[in-house]
Amino acid sequence: MDQFDRTIALSLQRDASLTNAELARIVNLSPSQCSRRKTALETSGVIQGYTAKLDAKSMGYNLRAVVRINLALHDGQNDQRFSSFLENCTEILDAYSVSGDADYILNILVSDLDDFADFIHNKLLPHPDVARVRSEIVLKALKTGAH
Numbered sequence: 001m002d003q004f005d006r007t008i009a010l011s012l013q014r015d016a017s018l019t020n021a022e023l024a025r026i027v028n029l030s031p032s033q034c035s036r037r038k039t040a041l042e043t044s045g046v047i048q049g050y051t052a053k054l055d056a057k058s059m060g061y062n063l064r065a066v067v068r069i070n071l072a073l074h075d076g077q078n079d080q081r082f083s084s085f086l087e088n089c090t091e092i093l094d095a096y097s098v099s100g101d102a103d104y105i106l107n108i109l110v111s112d113l114d115d116f117a118d119f120i121h122n123k124l125l126p127h128p129d130v131a132r133v134r135s136e137i138v139l140k141a142l143k144t145g146a147h
Contacts, residue, residue: 001046004029008037009046013145016050053145061109063116064138068102069124072131082129091119102134 001009007027011018020031020038027034041047056064071078079097086095086106094107110116116137124133 005037005041005046008034009041012038012047012050056109060111063110063112064141065108065110065116066136066138067106067108067120067124068132068134069104069106069130070101070132071103071129073129074103078129082127085127085129089119089123091115091123108135 004027008023011023011026018026020035023029023034023038024031029037038047056062069082071082082104083095086092086104091108091110092106093109096105097103098105108116108119110119116135120133120135124130
């Protein structure tokens with residue numbers, strides 16, 4: 001990946017709706033070169049897809065939280081069972097297996113505090129593999145997105 005490819009990828013990460021002509025102006029290549037490079041980035045898996053960035057509050061999601069989970073036991077079955085459980089929770093935007101004082105960190109998005117309490121008390125805490133749950137309510141998003 002050269003600097004042109006990196007600039008194309010980062011530009012599309014900021015705004016996936018950029019046309020090849022717009023990319024060409026940003027990268028300083030022809031639109032056809034940008035198109036070929038963009039296709040190559042998609043084919044190689046550098047660009048994994050395109051999404052729309054939605055305003056959570058407009059969609060009715062007013063509470064974001066970060067939840068740290070510790071499992072009771074650490075073996076392949078527990079990890080697999082808990083991973084499957086996470087896949088089926090619509091409240092979870094992102095889930096990470098991490099090092100440090102937690103086994104998993106979850107990024108949660110729900111409509112309100114009642115929905116968050118319901119998620120914690122009726123889904124997470126009763127799960128047989130969960131030993132400890134710690135959560136923080138997000139007060140303000142300072143920076144979002146990744147690259």
